[in-house]
Amino acid sequence: MAALVWGTRIKEEPIGSAAFDCPVCGERVIGDAFKVLKATHVYFIRGHFREIQRYARCRLCAVSSDLPTTAKPEVFKQLNIIFPTNGFISRTNPALIDKPKPENSNYPKSLEKTRHVLSLFHGILGEINSHKSSSKAAGNAEGIILLILMASLFLSMFLYDKFPNHTGLFLITLWTIALFLIIYFFRLQSTLMFKAAHQYLNIHIQRFMEFKHVQLRDLISQASTMKGEFKIVKRYLLWAEKRIDPNSYYTNIGY
Numbered sequence: 042m043a044a045l046v047w048g049t050r051i052k053e054e055p056i057g058s059a060a061f062d063c064p065v066c067g068e069r070v071i072g073d074a075f076k077v078l079k080a081t082h083v084y085f086i087r088g089h090f091r092e093i094q095r096y097a098r099c100r101l102c103a104v105s106s107d108l109p110t111t112a113k114p115e116v117f118k119q120l121n122i123i124f125p126t127n128g129f130i131s132r133t134n135p136a137l138i139d140k141p142k143p144e145n146s147n148y149p150k151s152l153e154k155t156r157h158v159l160s161l162f163h164g165i166l167g168e169i170n171s172h173k174s175s176s177k178a179a180g181n182a183e184g185i186i187l188l189i190l191m192a193s194l195f196l197s198m199f200l201y202d203k204f205p206n207h208t209g210l211f212l213i214t215l216w217t218i219a220l221f222l223i224i225y226f227f228r229l230q231s232t233l234m235f236k237a238a239h240q241y242l243n244i245h246i247q248r249f250m251e252f253k254h255v256q257l258r259d260l261i262s263q264a265s266t267m268k269g270e271f272k273i274v275k276r277y278l279l280w281a282e283k284r285i286d287p288n289s290y291y292t293n294i295g296y
């Protein structure tokens with residue numbers, strides 16, 4: 042309730058692209074830059090949006106990092122280009138000119154072959170996680186499941202009262218339905234998350250496949266070897282398999 046009376050609102054706006062050194066994949070890349078704006082509100086009265094952060098999403102690995110203050114993003118819509126030209130560097134981030142290209146940071150040189158893939162998985166995971174809290178079903182999942190269980194329980198009690206001779210059958214039917222509903226909501230939850238993430242990731246994955254000459258199948262089998270929280274990357278890639286549309290490559294301006 043408190044959030045209704047007093048709270049903050051956050052929005053993001055694209056501000057162009059700039060050269061930057063990505064700390065995750067360790068490459069000098071073009072980053073698509075966004076500013077994050079925040080406003081406080083009391084009841085329905087909202088204050089001015091103030092810029093609180095600038096970040097860039099790496100065009101290679103899709104990980105978002107803080108954009109250096111030296112960067113001066115400009116509109117650059119050739120979405121298939123990952124690496125900046127010297128001219129682009131001097132216009133959008135002149136501080137980089139005298140700096141050596143970064144060493145691989147998150148993943149060591151010994152992983153040279155899979156380094157970029159691992160970085161991309163990192164980016165995919167981050168993007169999916171960033172939609173975990175914002176997707177409606179995800180936020181309500183626990184509540185919905187509790188509701189289903191409660192309804193099943195009450196219905197069971199009601200049916201037990203009405204038809205005491207067939208209790209077993211009714212209970213089994215009821216709890217099977219409840220189980221299916223719960224599975225359905227979990228699936229719906231990840232579908233919503235995947236959909237939101239895919240808006241951004243679609244273009245990254247297409248560009249990545251073109252640059253690295255890999256097929257989605259290769260990425261999926263790589264993702265199958267990942268453990269822990271990275272398991273969702275494989276599930277996402279399998280979900281995305283039918284949805285990655287090469288025709289949308291040059292027209293999808295998500296930025």
Ligand SMILES: [Zn+2]
Nearest residue numbers: 063066099102
């Ligand atoms: Zn990167």
